[in-house]
Amino acid sequence: MSITEHNEHRPVTAETADLSYVLAVNAALRRALDEVPEVILYGEDVAKGGGIFGATRGLASAFGDRVFDTPISESAILGSALGAAMLGRRPVVEIMWIDFALVALDQIVNQIANTAYVSRGRWRAPLVIRTQQGHLPGACAQHAQNLEAMFAHTPGLRVGLPYTTQDAYDMLLSAVHCDDPVLIIENRSLYFRERVPVAVNGPVQPIGAAAVRRAGSDATVVAWSAVLAEVLAAADELSGEGIEIEVIDLRWLNPLDEATVFASVRKTSRFAVVHEANLTGGFGGELVARVAERCLGDLDAAPRRVATPDLRIPAAPHLQQAVIPQVADITASLRQLVSE
Amino acid sequence: MSITEHNEHRPVTAETADLSYVLAVNAALRRALDEVPEVILYGEDVAKGGGIFGATRGLASAFGDRVFDTPISESAILGSALGAAMLGRRPVVEIMWIDFALVALDQIVNQIANTAYVSRGRWRAPLVIRTQQGHLPGACAQHAQNLEAMFAHTPGLRVGLPYTTQDAYDMLLSAVHCDDPVLIIENRSLYFRERVPVAVNGPVQPIGAAAVRRAGSDATVVAWSAVLAEVLAAADELSGEGIEIEVIDLRWLNPLDEATVFASVRKTSRFAVVHEANLTGGFGGELVARVAERCLGDLDAAPRRVATPDLRIPAAPHLQQAVIPQVADITASLRQLVSE
Amino acid sequence: MSEPRETFDADDLRELHRMMAVLRFLEERVKELRLAEEVRGSVHLALGQEAVAVGACAALAPIDTLTATYRGHGWAAAKGVPVVAILAELLGKEIGTNGGRGGSAYLSSADHLFLGENSIVGAGAPIALGPALASRYDGSGRVSLTVFGDGAINQGSVSEAFNFAAAFALPVVFVCENNGLSELTRIDEMVADDQLWRRAGGFGLPGVRIDGNDPVAVRTAVREAVERARAGGGPSLVEAMTERIAGHYIGDHELYRRPGEVEAALTREPLVRSRQRLRELGVSDADVDDVERGARDEVDAATATARDAELSQSSTVREHMYVDH
Amino acid sequence: MSEPRETFDADDLRELHRMMAVLRFLEERVKELRLAEEVRGSVHLALGQEAVAVGACAALAPIDTLTATYRGHGWAAAKGVPVVAILAELLGKEIGTNGGRGGSAYLSSADHLFLGENSIVGAGAPIALGPALASRYDGSGRVSLTVFGDGAINQGSVSEAFNFAAAFALPVVFVCENNGLSELTRIDEMVADDQLWRRAGGFGLPGVRIDGNDPVAVRTAVREAVERARAGGGPSLVEAMTERIAGHYIGDHELYRRPGEVEAALTREPLVRSRQRLRELGVSDADVDDVERGARDEVDAATATARDAELSQSSTVREHMYVDH
């Protein structure tokens, strides 16, 4: 049933719970299992172990064989999710690290993304792939990539990257209720952030809207996922200098809420994107291109991107710091942006 | 040995041969096997069958066990190529369709691309992956994608897309002589184009330079691979209307010759990119972004992209025509570009 | 090779023969349409392999699902997809299974629980785990059948599917359609042991090799596997030995063939074999000719309908990308 | 389990014991450094699994290559990579194997033909085909050894590697280090047949299961496999049964353990076992203590050197992306 129908049919008993990001994920999965009988949840270590980050803790004991562990076989996990979705289930599967999706990308791009279109909607693939990405100190080059651009270049796949704890809950739940295949990319550096009050059990949100996290008039900065912490810190710092940055949390790369971005750029006349992914071919290029195409006349300065340079990611923390966008890199770039 | 050293050490006996694109590929492979003893060539159907498109015809009989067929195991093909390259071979492997790379993308992104960087150059991965992409009438959604953007977003991997028959020869040869891993993406719609005179046995070319295929003063259009045919046809048509388009064949996405692009944009003040890949997240976004970042003040009109909309590719020829950029789509867009 | 352990009579075999003839004429028609350029792009014919599809699908219940390969026109037809919808698909017609979006190598039909052909070697096997998994929860008793080639067995995803299905005792039947060739390459040069059914053992599932040119042998083996699966006994692998009597694609020069190979294959291909058997059961050649004529008429009629049908609408080509907007 | 068919004497075993002790103390040191946050990020310890790495590498010639997993500090050391270079790598030092670019889970050493750890489960197996392939052309007689876990055997790439190596009789030795666990999951629940060595048969390569807590048994089995490979007899699979006596990562609560499991494992772990055996061969506990003290001193000295060394230069962090510019 559609999200609207779903919301109409269930009694809303919105409450607030103090949750960390990973607990918000857990709460969303629990609610999904609870209220959508077709949901099944599986992946490596998700059941008995409760997930390598604890995101699925307690779900196997609560929901029995609807939650199970799998062999280390990403093609089998993703392929089976597609086949089960075609036959009426709503699988939520975990790919433990986004880097591991590359052993089975065929199932996502060549199979899952094609299903609805090629059958003119007679087959559907309402499934959710949960994964997480990003660097953490010490994480090696095979566990530290930000690969969202590959998936945002895969028509047919919805792609969301929750940053706030509330969104970790809401966006995952929306994904479960969405009839399209959805990739939810979490960031493990956020999992154990402090607990905050999260509205739970409220209406399911529609997918796709960006969120303005901070209003400002001097420049628009778009970002998503963990690097928003640095962007917001940079914006605070610049505010002390009298520079007011509007910070947009894009949240969804597909559907893409370009209207919110354009409206902001028309107001501020200056535009930057910040992402942790490598610069070249990153999704920042797409956004800068769209702004250039649609808001050229509004721009008072050349748009800018702050991103990880085109390198592999070194493991040592001090080397990572040297390559991954830091608050100082962002403030420096934005100072230039507003001074041009 | 470096390309310069190689060129110095071999007698240049440049000749001209009449070759189709696929024969140019064949000639380059033959020369590579001939003059670089470390080259081994393998993949599915490449030896006894001579390749599904005949690109490797005759090479197994000429070079014995240096050319061999493999099981349908892309991970094993790519992984073994990496391991062999680390131990002194220069493997040239074929992935029959770029779509199939997705079953083994891990080996390209997480393994091959990391090798030199993570070892500070103590391990090297001088290997070539030959593949081809693009639509042809009737080709299904799993055999018609243009995925270059995924690879151009993989630091560590050189990526080239030869359009001319001469480049089919030269770029492949350069790739074999390059000490970095190189992905050469051919386009099967070009394989059986008419024969043209090709300079063979000349010096090996350095990698990375774009080529201006047509000079013009009214707008700069960047494109690569097969769609250049449509772009050049569009430019000819517009020339009849007094509009002179400068057409740049980018050829290499990595290394990226942005200088040639910027110089042209500074001259023409108008910029467009055309590609067959899907619009969102395509490499056109990267180019528009760079032009906006670096040449904003030079632009007299908003930059434009002509690309396949964000759809899967339907198989039926008439449906493909409706979604893949045609000459008329390009002329229409460029007319607007120059009239703004 | 294990022997068929199933009884059958002339009527039964006649019906199998008829269906095989439909598949044969369908493929021959596709070949003609392709040579005439009415159909564009690669088409992969299963000429000579009809007994595998017909025998296997005869062992399925309507509730059971199927995933096949790009060489799957016959599998679609055997699963119940109307020939006209298949031909129309290849011709890009609105009444085609996918309105021309799938094409020869990637067509599907939700109405017939045909999850689809697949143009990525080996990719159908993991997908086939899904309906079997769903079967655990929906109480349907569904069995999921997946067919792949001898070459495909070397694709990692197929091994993953073997293990996943075996570990969870899923109701999956793996059919390896062994025609000895993968495009231009011989399977015996690509494996150390070309008894591919033996792969199953290492993953803990039963494997069997059967004569894939005999529809009864195929049906018997697949029925056994389906029954075991439906009863909760888990997956199995059936290796069906057959021969492709055409090129891999149209225009294939078949230089990889050994001398006399195709000629020999022609003497033991399914229709020749089953005509012979029908003769032994007392069915006259004239009777068999009648059956084949009926099959041909069916394909001819379907061709006419498909040809006359409207091309799919270019104006709707952007629809159905997403369910939710 | 097959019995070791190799003779050995006290000196031999003492040396194996010494090397195992080096690995043990190295891992314990890594654990301390990680707990003290001197080392950052995940570290995966091979405590209890020392006999597999030591026994297997003892069967290799210097010319032979190795690919390992993220649980590979000990494998690197056993292959000859200096302990100081390993520790320095984890500490991000310039003298680390990779100057801190690899880290705990992805270090390598060209000087020691250690192609590297690998953080993608199963990815090392296809890579290991390469040195074996190169061996065909360079006349080196090189054998390529690859180790992976019990969980990794379910990754498609490992099956692809089995077949590819077997089909071409490549000189590869596959070592499956079976510790019964994949992170938090038990292998026996993820396979239908937990005799993993049996996977080999289906691909046409010999497989054997051995006691992986006995370095002599490991060395014997791997030596046999290496010799066969070097002589052109093709690949084989050695399944070495062992137990991890630590968590998967530091901070792992090990809730997946069965009661008494770790305690039991501690009574049969390699160092306990080999001390017992040395005792039987007449080597006193005091002698063994000496050997272990030497090993500990080696690790202590390496730690001091690694700690004192310079951090790698952030200023060069952009170098070596490409060889050709």
Ligand SMILES: Cc1ncc(C[n+]2csc(CCOP(=O)(O)OP(=O)(O)O)c2C)c(N)n1
């Ligand atoms: C992953 C992948 N690799 C390669 C191909 C190219 N390809 C198409 S058919 C084929 C041969 C398959 O042989 P087999 O599995 O025996 O099936 P058959 O064609 O004999 O029916 C190959 C290699 C592909 N489609 N997908």
Ligand SMILES: Cc1ncc(C[n+]2csc(CCOP(=O)(O)OP(=O)(O)O)c2C)c(N)n1
């Ligand atoms: C392709 C891939 N999938 C999943 C993971 C996450 N992961 C890391 S270690 C591990 C368990 C591996 O178990 P096993 O192969 O038995 O090795 P062990 O850890 O016991 O040494 C998993 C699932 C990964 N690194 N790569």
Ligand SMILES: [Mg+2]
């Ligand atoms: Mg075959």
Ligand SMILES: [Mg+2]
């Ligand atoms: Mg294990």
